[in-house]
Amino acid sequence: MFDWIPIVFGTFKALALGTCMFFAIKWHYDQGKKGTDKRAVLRAGGKVAAVFMLVLLGLGLFTFALARMLGLDLSFP
Template sequence: MDWVPLVLVTFKLLVFGTGMFYAIKWHYDKEKEESGKQTAQRSEKRALLRARGNVAAALVLSLLVLALAALVLVGTPGLELTFP
């Protein structure tokens, strides 16, 4: 019974050590690969941010239109909607 924790802890350390080695290697290789692509990606990133901004502006505008339409529809049948 005394050998079970020793074997399991050793196995766990080997598995985690191997996983950490490959994780660090993968990140290092990815950084090395991306260092050459950074200039091309900046323009793509700007275009993506611009598109996201346009979508966000359209969403906010549509929410404002929806809120205005809701206020008009609530007031039409005679429901009283006053703000304190």
């Protein structure tokens, strides 16, 4: 009866992702044509990577502490 739902939702997802990818690539291409300072871009990328690693570390520690608090067995076999 509802065999068409995955087809419609899958088509919508493909169109939405395709449109978003097109505009993302276009925006990055246009930004590259502006001639931004390479040092500023590398510095910003480094900051983003550092913040990502700190958030990832914090999430890992939070997950470990929560698992220990709930009494889960975290030992390797």
